[in-house]
Amino acid sequence: MYPIFQLGGPVTGKDFYGREGVLRSLQRDLVDKGMRGYVIYGARRIGKTSLLMEFKQRITANKKATCIYIDVSSIHPFTLERLYDTMFIESLKAFRPKLDMWDGVKSALAGSATAFSEILKNASIDIVVKDYLTIKFRLKERKADLQELLKNALTAVEKYSERSKTRGIIILDEFQLIEKMEPKTLWAFRAHIQNWKHAAMIVAGSEVSFVEELTINKTAPFYMLFKIENLKPFDKKTSENMILDKFKKLGMHIEQNALEKCHDLTGGYPFYLQWLGDAIYDQKPKKIGIAEVVLAFRALLKESEVIFYSELERISEGEKSVLIELAKGRKRITEVAKRLEKPDSTVAKFVERLIAKGYVIRYENGYKLVDNLLAGWLALTY
Numbered sequence: 001m002y003p004i005f006q007l008g009g010p011v012t013g014k015d016f017y018g019r020e021g022v023l024r025s026l027q028r029d030l031v032d033k034g035m036r037g038y039v040i041y042g043a044r045r046i047g048k049t050s051l052l053m054e055f056k057q058r059i060t061a062n063k064k065a066t067c068i069y070i071d072v073s074s075i076h077p078f079t080l081e082r083l084y085d086t087m088f089i090e091s092l093k094a095f096r097p098k099l100d101m102w103d104g105v106k107s108a109l110a111g112s113a114t115a116f117s118e119i120l121k122n123a124s125i126d127i128v129v130k131d132y133l134t135i136k137f138r139l140k141e142r143k144a145d146l147q148e149l150l151k152n153a154l155t156a157v158e159k160y161s162e163r164s165k166t167r168g169i170i171i172l173d174e175f176q177l178i179e180k181m182e183p184k185t186l187w188a189f190r191a192h193i194q195n196w197k198h199a200a201m202i203v204a205g206s207e208v209s210f211v212e213e214l215t216i217n218k219t220a221p222f223y224m225l226f227k228i229e230n231l232k233p234f235d236k237k238t239s240e241n242m243i244l245d246k247f248k249k250l251g252m253h254i255e256q257n258a259l260e261k262c263h264d265l266t267g268g269y270p271f272y273l274q275w276l277g278d279a280i281y282d283q284k285p286k287k288i289g290i291a292e293v294v295l296a297f298r299a300l301l302k303e304s305e306v307i308f309y310s311e312l313e314r315i316s317e318g319e320k321s322v323l324i325e326l327a328k329g330r331k332r333i334t335e336v337a338k339r340l341e342k343p344d345s346t347v348a349k350f351v352e353r354l355i356a357k358g359y360v361i362r363y364e365n366g367y368k369l370v371d372n373l374l375a376g377w378l379a380l381t382y
């Protein structure tokens, strides 16, 4: 049977729920209004890749745009040259699916001099391809630099968008992995993209600090060029809708207050909702009320250490001790400081860092964890 609850991996089509507002904004700004870019960021597993894939499917279906999706984390080992080659080859695939001499282009990119000279001689191969490959060869002989290669990769997107009379949209998912990208390179991206008339770019990632460096400061390379979208958990209605719909497909009824409980316990994180749904289904309950939801949630908390242990490696011991106290329901700095027998100022510093790393937010007169499941797990484990 086709799995009703999807755990991991992007979802699209009839498996995709909610996000209508952001899909509309993307369509309006990038396709209809001709804006040049978007930065999409949000917590791990919030649904970034699903959103991008769904966007790609929808705009490709209405034929006004051509979408190129690249997952930066799939480029191993990562180098800028490989990234630019991928951008170039994926653009060719999207815009010129029937390009003759595919194999020739691939061999030339891999360094074959024979394939390269064949392409240069071939009158039917267009100038954009020839230019890119020429720079590749000059790069090998150290007569060109990576910036020129980037320029040609981006030119391919713009030129082909113009020729195909569609908006070309190149998506770079997991953009934050481009760790070694120097400011110089990012500024080169900007210099080319700001002159685009027919194409746009979406970059997506999960680190708040990285996105800030890219766009929020006045001196950031994508400042005022890219619009920022912070992807949030589902609202109550979307959460309830999804769970209700999925149990309906399984021929099972779920009570209204149980639906609300699903949203409250998971904080509307789509992945956790799917996981919780699956855990409820696993119990093979005769009816689904609040008690069944709570029971399933407990089972799920026990399993969740697999995802949380590695995440806690990103914070220091001091930060962790503060996080645990907040998870246990202490809200204010003074309360936490008293429990940990530390000065208020020290705890305040840890809290600031936890906010910057995306673990904690201000809430009512104090603070709380962003992720309800992590909070539940910490409270249970420590």
Ligand SMILES: Nc1ncnc2c1ncn2[C@@H]1O[C@H](COP(=O)(O)OP(=O)(O)OP(=O)(O)O)[C@@H](O)[C@H]1O
Pocket (backbone or CB within 6 Å): 006, 007, 008, 009, 010, 011, 015, 016, 017, 018, 019, 043, 044, 045, 046, 047, 048, 049, 050, 051, 206, 242, 270, 271, 272, 274
């Ligand atoms: N719109 C959606 N509708 C239903 N389920 C969703 C949706 N978005 C995400 N999910 C659930 O969350 C899981 C993770 O989604 P996705 O891979 O898109 O997130 P991500 O933010 O790209 O994650 P990562 O940070 O690991 O790259 C999916 O497997 C699915 O269970």
Ligand SMILES: [Mg+2]
Pocket (backbone or CB within 6 Å): 048, 049, 050, 173
């Ligand atoms: Mg992803």
